[in-house]
Amino acid sequence: MLQKTGDRPQGSNNVLVLVRHGQSEWNRLNMFTGWKDVGLSEEGVSEAHRAGQRLKDEGLVFDSAFASTLKRAHNTLDIILGEVGQGKLPIIKAAALNERDYGDLVGINKEEARKRFGAEKVQIWQRSYDVAPPGGESLKDTAARVCPFFDRWIVPELQSGKNVIVVAHGNSLRSLIMELDKLTPEEVQHYSLATATPVIYRVKADGTLAEKRSLAA
Numbered sequence: 001m002l003q004k005t006g007d008r009p010q011g012s013n014n015v016l017v018l019v020r021h022g023q024s025e026w027n028r029l030n031m032f033t034g035w036k037d038v039g040l041s042e043e044g045v046s047e048a049h050r051a052g053q054r055l056k057d058e059g060l061v062f063d064s065a066f067a068s069t070l071k072r073a074h075n076t077l078d079i080i081l082g083e084v085g086q087g088k089l090p091i092i093k094a095a096a097l098n099e100r101d102y103g104d105l106v107g108i109n110k111e112e113a114r115k116r117f118g119a120e121k122v123q124i125w126q127r128s129y130d131v132a133p134p135g136g137e138s139l140k141d142t143a144a145r146v147c148p149f150f151d152r153w154i155v156p157e158l159q160s161g162k163n164v165i166v167v168a169h170g171n172s173l174r175s176l177i178m179e180l181d182k183l184t185p186e187e188v189q190h191y192s193l194a195t196a197t198p199v200i201y202r203v204k205a206d207g208t209l210a211e212k213r214s215l216a217a
C-alpha cells in the first residue's frame with residue numbers, strides 16, 4: 001500500500017521530479033525525432049533502470065505520475081516506477097507533454113541537417129526560444145501547451161502536499177524548466193537536459209520553489 005502523505009518524514013512531501021526519457025533508438029542514431037513515436041534503445045532501458053534506482057535511494061514515494069503519450073517517455077516512467085516499487089501507480093498520459101514538433105526535420109540525421117542547412121541555422125532551430133524549425137514548433141509554441149497543462153493538473157497536486165513525477169522530453173521539459181527557473185530566452189538557449197537524469201524540485205506550501213537539484217550519474 002502507498003504511504004500516506006501524512007506518514008512520511010518531514011521534508012519528503014511537495015516534491016516534483018522531472019525526467020527526460022532514456023536514450024531512444026533515434027537519439028542513438030542522432031536523428032531529429034519530435035513527435036515520431038520511437039522506442040527506447042537498449043542503453044535507454046538501462047538508463048531508465050538506473051534513474052529508478054537513484055530515486056529509490058532518495059526514498060521518494062510518488063502520489064501521481066505523468067508522461068507524454070510517446071512510448072519512450074511512458075516506457076521510461078514504467079521502468080522507474082517498477083524500480084521504486086510503485087509499479088501499480090497509474091500513469092497519466094498527456095499529449096500536452098509531448099516533445100516539440102520538429103516539423104520537416106523529423107527523420108533527418110542532425111549532422112546531415114547541419115551540412116544541408118548550415119550549423120548556425122540548425123542550432124537556432126534546436127535551441128532558440130522563438131524560432132520554429134520549418135513546419136514545426138518553437139520552444140515558445142511548446143511552452144504554450146506544456147505550461148498551462150502543468151498549472152492546471154500538476155501545481156494543485158504539489159500544493160496539496162503530493163509528490164509528482166513527470167517523464168517527458170528534452171524540449172518539452174526545457175520549456176517547463178524555463179518557466180520554473182525563470183530563465184531568459186538567452187539563458188534557455190544554453191540549457192539542455194541529459195537523458196534519464198532526474199531533476200528534483202521541492203515546492204513550498206505557497207507553491208513557490210524551495211530547492212532544486214539534479215541526480216546526475
Ligand SMILES: O=C(O)[C@@H](CO)OP(=O)(O)O
Pocket residue numbers: 027031032033034035099102126170171
Ligand atoms: O530530436 C528531438 O526530438 C530532440 C530530442 O532528442 O532533439 P534536440 O535535443 O536536438 O532538440
